Amino acid sequence: MLLYILIACAIAAIAVSHARRPAAAPRDMQEGGKAIIRAELPKLIASDFGRTKRGKLLIAEVQSLLKDDRIVFSSALKGKRGLSWSEWWRPRIVYIKILRVNREKYLHQMPSQLIEVLFHEALHSIKGGFHATSIEEECDAFAAGLCAEAASQGIEPPDILRIDGKPVAEFVMASYSGAPRKPDYQPVGESIEWLRKRTGLVEAK
Numbered sequence: 001m002l003l004y005i006l007i008a009c010a011i012a013a014i015a016v017s018h019a020r021r022p023a024a025a026p027r028d029m030q031e032g033g034k035a036i037i038r039a040e041l042p043k044l045i046a047s048d049f050g051r052t053k054r055g056k057l058l059i060a061e062v063q064s065l066l067k068d069d070r071i072v073f074s075s076a077l078k079g080k081r082g083l084s085w086s087e088w089w090r091p092r093i094v095y096i097k098i099l100r101v102n103r104e105k106y107l108h109q110m111p112s113q114l115i116e117v118l119f120h121e122a123l124h125s126i127k128g129g130f131h132a133t134s135i136e137e138e139c140d141a142f143a144a145g146l147c148a149e150a151a152s153q154g155i156e157p158p159d160i161l162r163i164d165g166k167p168v169a170e171f172v173m174a175s176y177s178g179a180p181r182k183p184d185y186q187p188v189g190e191s192i193e194w195l196r197k198r199t200g201l202v203e204a205k
């Protein structure tokens, strides 16, 4: 009896989780989005960013997301530009915003913007698991996205990375005010000192 209840609960959990997943844009837009990423990757691999340990880890994650078909383009992200979706029985899926112009027509973000969102979500994907995000992880993710975006545009990112004119940490503290601080956070492929220097993040108390 207990086994039947457990199986029923598992099926219900899968059904609920499926119901809440954002709807994917049509198949040709999925293929078009992945083609943009494949066209951008060689430029990123050859860039200064792509030659760092951090760049290599993030690019490898994007390649694995592509290979495993874990990137989905959706116009139903409720104002978000990207989302990484956790389900307990499989690795994270990364959702990227696509604009819906009308019933049939969709538009991808500009390639460098798409890359920014993708690398932000790839960082969350590397961190994986079911844990809630933290101020540190968001700073790390925005820094990853901005450095990848600069590499896509062939420009050098500024020493202090900024969003809407504000240092990343200031933007994150204002936008994710409910997120906890994580004093033992380890950035992907870099030190916490690097993350503080590049985002203006102050030490967690």
Ligand SMILES: [Zn+2]
Binding pocket: 120, 124, 133, 138, 141
């Ligand atoms: Zn994030």
